[in-house]
Amino acid sequence: MSSSDINGKTIVDVPPIQQSEIDLVREQLRSEHDMYLRSLADFDNYRRRMERDVAGAVDRGKRSLILGFLEVVDSFDRALLQVGNAATPLVEGLAAVHRKTLALLEAQGVTPYHSVGETFNPALHEAVASVPSTQHPPGVVADELRRGYKIGDTVLRPAHVRVSQQP
């Protein structure tokens, strides 16, 4: 290997066999660097997504609890359907409890939505059956079997409905 000094810089003639090693190492370095950058990028993206998700996580936790609670509210709905408008204290009490549950839900941003008479929309309704109907035109919700609820503007739980049949 020969070397010469020019202005304090040492120039070294590198024999070919070492050059190929250098090239290999360069390539490896480039590849490693690339993987490193990908990892950084992934991490960045992940962190950004986590920030989004954390905000969503509390919602999801609440959601799970609220969905369970809605089943209890459903039972109240059914109970009240059975007892009708009898003015007994027991019925009144039940109705009052029912109102209380709805208020509790509303405080969490959960509101029921009306389905009967609306055009069937799979985003809002889950069809359980189609039924003949004289009251409603075809493709319209004739009957609600389970109430639908929204949380804010998103559908929390679609309504179970019976849709008026095509003749």
Added chain:
Amino acid sequence: MGKAIGIDLGTTNSVVAVMEGGKPTVIINSEGNRLTPSVVGFTAAGERLVGQLAKRQAVLNPENTISSAKRFIGRRFSEVQAEIKNVPYQVVAGTDDAVRFLVMGKQYPPEEVSAIVLRRLVEDAAKYLGEKITDAVITVPAYFNDAQRQATQDAGKIAGLNVLRIINEPTAAALAYGLDKKGNETILVFDLGGGTFDVSVLDVGDGIFEVHSTAGDTHLGGDDFDKRLVDWIAEEFLRDHAIDLRKDRQSLQRLSEAAEKAKIELSGALETNINLPFVTANTSGPKHLEMKLSRAKFDQLTSDLVERCKGPVERALADAKIQASQLDEVILVGGSTRIPAVQTLVRRLTGGKEPNQSVNPDEVVAIGAAIQAGVLAGEVKGVVLLDVTPLSLGLETLGGVMTKLIERNTTIPARKAETFSTAEDNQTAVDVHALQGERELARDNRTLGHFRLEGIKAARRGAAQVEVTFDIDANGVLTVTAKDKETGKEQKITVAGSTQLPKEEIERMVKDAQAHVEDDKRRRDEVSARNGADAIAYEVEKQIRDLGDKVPANEKARAEQLITQIRELVKNESTDVPRMRESTSDLQQLAHALAAADPRKGSASAAHAGGPNSAPQAAAEEVIDAEFKQTK
């Protein structure tokens, strides 16, 4: 090429996953779910609904809602006569005996319908990741023939995807468990999904998988277990109330949901309660359904279904010409493998082997596909498995406690530095005692090494700034460095193998710490109280010295009394935490009073008295008093 995704295009449900930072993640769809039903609904209004939305209108539109397209993809019309009987939509023959779905007068090949599902999956993935997706690996059953594989690939193309590869579902599952890394292995994959059951026996060697045999039952799955329960509950109710709940759509719906929920609960609990108030009504009033279901009863009701899993497993082993004892690994795929009776059967049929199920069985195929996609996209050059440090690392500080710098199970390489100081006035050297373990006291933990850093400038205690760094590289080699920030002097030691303790040893130390958590906390509190008391005593002493004559006599006396008291407690290594804390706060108040009374140094001393170097509420602060011993 952007990110490549892995897609498990299932008969009933599809799952998508992607590699991020070397780890596979399941992608959440636009409805917030990890599973997307493989269903397409063609509406009269000309819409194409996919997934959950399609399912919701299926009852209204059965002839135009295509589910289970996978049962038809790549097959000839003459082959699928039995399947046609099970679906409500029309299936007709196209040219060359091809299968076509007849939807609203138009003919659709199954791959086009699957493409609609794939397109939605890709859209949702792109939205979730925030970038365009063009490349994917799609999985198919191991028994799929060339035509079926080609058709699946075509579906991908129609959906606008560059299909990097079509891989077998059992292979994907094996990849998810990293079994390609383990040398030569014989693997049995037991896949019990919602509607289909598949058993495969594979071989892996040098990272190459080979399927030796497949067997299964194309109509056996979790849905059958649900139906059994629904029937039993309905029969019980019929017997008690003479009403068949299955006849009314609404009560049947509630019953089906409750049955599925009960099945899932029984995978964890031995008994569950099925409670449906006001499930129906007749002339005599409302009726309620409430019954207990034990796991034993559930197992009894479904025992024949579980037994049906036996045949295919035995066939697969026979066709692969191996005995159960020759299996190295067993993998469980599909949600229904969570059923305890199924797991028991698998263990029985595979010679008592413990099956792999740590990866979510609903998602394991998608995860394996994502891993393969990562490799093919050049992102993953062999999966990088990162190690963790199994026990906490730290050093000994004032009072003989261990101050942790790196918590256990921290992914390595890792690096943590903290600044410590001297415990005594004019201390010119610090002893660094590096420890490993979970106990609060240094002496209860494992010593990794000892060294000392000398040449610290003599000063009052707490003045020096010694930065201690714990640095573990990817190989688990730990370097502990102590550097005096003022003089720049530095000392270090290197410890190898700290991440390679035998598992039993690690478990023992963790259990030990848990057993002593009360004791250790108490001891730590004692040390902390002592240190705090000592620190304030030192501060106030200094205050009094500095203020000289300006200290009112009675306060001086009171202070000296408290200081003597504290010194006594500390010397005797008192464990009377309340007393020490009380003395500390009394002295603190005095310190404030003294500081307030001094017009000259007012704010400076107050800051000093409450500052980080002397705050008795030691726990989390920037500069920690370290008991670095002096040369004797």
